[in-house]
Amino acid sequence: xxxxxxxxxxxxxxxxxxxxxxxxxxxxxxxxxxxxxxxxxxxxxxxxxxxxxxxxxxxxxxxxxxxxxxxxxxxxxxxxxxxxxxxxxxxxxxxxxxxxxxxxxxxxxxxxxxxxxxxxxxxxxxxxxxxxxxxxxxxxxxxxxxxxxxxxxxxxxxxxxxxxxxxxxxxxxxxxxxxxxxxxxxxxxxxxxxxxxxxxxxxxxxxxxxxxxxxxxxxxxxxxxxxxxxxxxxxxxxxxxxxxxxxxxxxxxxxxxxxxxxx
Amino acid sequence: xxxxxxxxxxxxxxxxxxxxxxxxxxxxxxxxxxxxxxxxxxxxxxxxxxxxxxxxxxxxxxxxxxxxxxxxxxxxxxxxxxxxxxxxxxxxxxxxxxxxxxxxxxxxxxxxxxxxxxxxxxxxxxxxxxxxxxxxxxxxxxxxxxxxxxxxxxxxxxxxxxxxxxxxxxxxxxxxxxxxxxxxxxxxxxxxxxxxxxxxxxxxxx
Numbered sequence: 001x002x003x004x005x006x007x008x009x010x011x012x013x014x015x016x017x018x019x020x021x022x023x024x025x026x027x028x029x030x031x032x033x034x035x036x037x038x039x040x041x042x043x044x045x046x047x048x049x050x051x052x053x054x055x056x057x058x059x060x061x062x063x064x065x066x067x068x069x070x071x072x073x074x075x076x077x078x079x080x081x082x083x084x085x086x087x088x089x090x091x092x093x094x095x096x097x098x099x100x101x102x103x104x105x106x107x108x109x110x111x112x113x114x115x116x117x118x119x120x121x122x123x124x125x126x127x128x129x130x131x132x133x134x135x136x137x138x139x140x141x142x143x144x145x146x147x148x149x150x151x152x153x154x155x156x157x158x159x160x161x162x163x164x165x166x167x168x169x170x171x172x173x174x175x176x177x178x179x180x181x182x183x184x185x186x187x188x189x190x191x192x193x194x195x196x197x198x199x200x201x202x203x204x205x206x207x208x209x210x211x212x213x214x215x216x217x218x219x220x221x222x223x224x225x226x227x228x229x230x231x232x233x234x235x236x237x238x239x240x241x242x243x244x245x246x247x248x249x250x251x252x253x254x255x256x257x258x259x260x261x262x263x
Numbered sequence: 264x265x266x267x268x269x270x271x272x273x274x275x276x277x278x279x280x281x282x283x284x285x286x287x288x289x290x291x292x293x294x295x296x297x298x299x300x301x302x303x304x305x306x307x308x309x310x311x312x313x314x315x316x317x318x319x320x321x322x323x324x325x326x327x328x329x330x331x332x333x334x335x336x337x338x339x340x341x342x343x344x345x346x347x348x349x350x351x352x353x354x355x356x357x358x359x360x361x362x363x364x365x366x367x368x369x370x371x372x373x374x375x376x377x378x379x380x381x382x383x384x385x386x387x388x389x390x391x392x393x394x395x396x397x398x399x400x401x402x403x404x405x406x407x408x409x410x411x412x413x414x415x416x417x418x419x420x421x422x423x424x425x426x427x428x429x430x431x432x433x434x435x436x437x438x439x440x441x442x443x444x445x446x447x448x449x450x451x452x453x454x455x456x457x458x459x460x461x462x463x464x465x466x467x468x469x
Contacts, residue, residue: 042353043344133327141307141322142393144340149341 025224032147033155039148047153054157058119059164065211066114066165067172073110074176077102078184082191094194098174103199103207107170108162109255112214115158115165120222121240123154127226128236136227153228155219162215163208170207206262213254221247267397267425269392271312272305274298274446277351279442280307283397285423290436292429293446299429302444306399306427321390325401328386335385336361338374341390346393360392365411380406391419400428405435 036047077097085091115163127150130136139146174195199207225243229235268283274297281302282288291299305313307322322328329338336357340388343353361367366381366388374385383404384433390398398419400407416439430436436443 040344040347042348042350045350046341047346114291130330132325135327135330137309137330138322138324138330139341141309141320142347142389144342149345 023197025071026220029147029151029155029220029223032145033152035145036148036152043148047148049159050149051153054153055161055164057122058115058158059161061117061170062114063168065118066169067109068117069110070113070169070172071176071179073106074173075180075184077173078177078180078186082184082186091190092194095197097205098177098195099197099199102173103170103203105259107173108166108207108210108214109251111169112165112213112218112251113248114169115162115215116218116222116244116251119158119161120218120244120247123158123219123222124226124240124243125236127154127223128229128239129226129233131227131229132233132236139199151223154223155216158219159212159215162211162213162218166207166211199259202262206258209262210255210258213258214251217250217254218247221250267426268306270304270305272298272310273300273410279444280446281427283425283427285396285425288420288426288428288439288441289444290428290430290439290441291444291446292431292433294437297447300401303399303401303427303429304325306397319393319395320397320399321386321393321395323383323386323390323398323400323403325379325383329374329377329382329389331373333374334371335366335374336370338385339389342389342393356392360388364388364391364415380404382406391448396423397425397427400426403428403430403432403435403439405432408435408438 012254036044039047081097082091082094085094085097130150136146136150139149177195178188178191181188222240222243225246226238264280266284267287268281270282271278271280273279279298279302281289281291283306291302293299301310303322304310307320308314309322329335330341333341333438336354339360340350340353340389343356344350348356358367358370359392361370364384366385369381374382377385384407387398387400415424426439426441428441445453
């Protein structure tokens with residue numbers, strides 16, 4: 001017990017230092033992204049291509065997984081809630097459940113967790129491997145800014161991918177509800193009637209704000225974890241695991257803050 | 264003639280002055296852990312608090328040092344793009360350099376899984392392509408001094424390129440006509456190499 005208290009005390013004491021260090025690193029990464037704009041023309045084109053390659057991996061290649069998960073999630077949601085709402089005479093509120101629960105909360109969170117698990121670990125392993133293989137030092141010595149070439153494409157691509165994957169996921173959940181309705185004995189016309197209330201600008205803004213912040217958080221935490229690998233390849237699995245756990249924690253904290261801020 | 268490199272590096276509790284003049288070859292000889300890597304990394308500006316060599320310095324890593332997910336040619340063009348060359352100019356120069364170093368046939372291959380000697384030669388080609396004035400080479404391999412490369416090194420020297428390299432091959436240092444900086448228990452490795460103090464004197468004369 002004493003150990004736990006001492007540990008908590010140390011964590012609280014070190015928190016301002018860690019927050020300060022994180023803020024400094026984030027500022028450095030932001031400057032690195034800004035430096036891309038000042039690169040010579042064809043170097044900037046190379047960075048944009050690297051960014052698009054990352055978007056392809058993070059947002060496009062993940063789509064089959066996102067679609068399958070979304071349809072399964074839609075089925076579970078229908079099974080768990082539609083019958084109950086119908087019994088209560090509130091089936092017409094199913095659209096609100098999707099709007100607030102899926103578009104507002106679970107959609108961005110689930111998309112964020114998929115990205116953290118799939119792309120986040122890959123980014124940490126990739127960047128950490130670059131450090132261990134002296135690739136980052138080689139870039140630096142030969143005049144290639146690692147912040148512009150390594151950090152910026154991943155940061156921008158994963159931030160955008162956060163929004164793209166969230167939109168795909170929320171859309172697929174809506175579509176999934178319609179797909180699974182007949183097997184569950186729910187008339188499609190009745191379901192479509194409950195979904196008639198479209199997402200408003202406020203709902204879309206909140207969904208995009210969350211997904212963009214989630215994407216940026218995933219990229220920041222996982223790239224940083226990769227760049228902090230120092231000794232040998234045995235660090236990579238630990239760094240990846242730690243980065244994903246940190247990312248998921250950050251996602252939930254950010255989610256609460258944005259929900260509270262936009263309530 | 265102004266020096267390409269003039270740094271003071273803390274080695275074994277002392278500050279060792281390391282200099283390289285244009286066209287000069289300097290070999291750092293010593294056992295593992297004697298500070299060879301520190302000197303080389305400091306020369307390339309990779310040690311915090313020590314300003315490295317000239318603006319155009321190239322570093323040849325013993326392990327890695329190439330972007331493994333890119334082709335060999337892309338490894339040469341990337342620094343040139345960041346230096347302001349157009350993609351077309353950089354590609355032409357990379358192709359010409361790879362041809363000149365006998366690596367033209369593998370330019371489109373990924374820079375992963377290469378043997379140590381090929382990896383070193385690709386990095387030397389990169390140094391040439393970016394027009395580096397100082398080459399810093401970790402553990403220069405005999406293969407990089409082998410058939411076809413003697414003239415290549417001589418041409419670099421005539422162009423004023425300085426070379427600072429570490430090696431455990433005493434004869435390699437001799438065959439390159441390099442000035443030797445011996446570290447630690449280097450006598451065992453290079454019986455004819457100078458001591459730490461001699462290295463400093465030699466530097467002072469440079």
